[in-house]
Amino acid sequence: MTSDDLVPRILAAIEAVEALVEQVAEEVGAEWSDGGELGNSVWTKDGSGYVAAGPYDYMSRELRQHIAHHDPASVLRRCEVDRRTVERHSTITDAVFSTSPGKPGVWLPKCFYCNRRAPCDDLRDMADRYGITEEEHDEDIVPAILSAGQFSNGQGTVELDADGRLFLLVCRECDVDEPIPFSSAEERGKWAAGHRDATGHDSWWSHDHTSKETT
Template sequence: MDDLVQWLRAQLDDDERTARMAAEELGDGWYYDDGFVLARREDDMVATGSQDFLEREHGQHIARHDPSRVLREIDAKRQLLDLHSVGGGHECSTRDARGDIDHCTWVMGSEACTTLRLLALPYTDRPGYRDEWRP
């Protein structure tokens, strides 16, 4: 379990480094403008498509994932990791659509809980991911 947490923290550190570099170079607050994704700071071009035109759906998607959003998501994921790093174990619960409580009981040092496995799922294509972590 500790391996998964350590590996996942390394992925978040890498994502943060990349997002901060993009923000430093291009700024954040990206937006789509008739074929291009631009950064609000001096309207620097972030992305364009083939033949210098980017389809609206693609451009809006890229703009939505600007560095500031990526950094907010990293912060949220780190907070979830911290919740699961409480000494002596942890029990988290959520409510399903009917209002019933669904528990995720995890004891430190044991097999990773579903929450941690789901946090790692977007990184399955990165070196070091283990298939045993798949939820």
């Protein structure tokens, strides 16, 4: 998934949270108080509205503090910070050079703000924060060459193991479009360690691809 795909989804998720929280703020107020050491429920800070209480009108202070910490004003403030973070990392520049094995050089988009492969780790972390899962934003990472049953890592053909598996790896800071296949998890781990030592890259996607996925 590209930054152009990911950014609108994150911003839409932020807007959905804001819309919900604004409704809560309108109903019971934006700033809440845990009631202090002698309190037993959560109220609005100005004391004009009741927010929550536990059974028999008792609630532990830890729970009250937790609820008050996530009052509408705090959540909206964090949403605004998240929006600024996404916007900072959404500007994409021309390209960054890839050091993927078997490729003499590939030009790829990079984040203008942090100078990392786009979508950068900050955007991916923000996607995870808002429930856009790793599977969702990596669902398109296995290319058509695997569906066709052609398993080449640029250094020759890689065979499926005895269980029909192929061990895939992508360095997120290089080329995320074409996974590198290995015949064993051990081989994949050794390559990753060598690549990290050579480039300093340490952000990965991995997958154990089964023969059933190629049919």
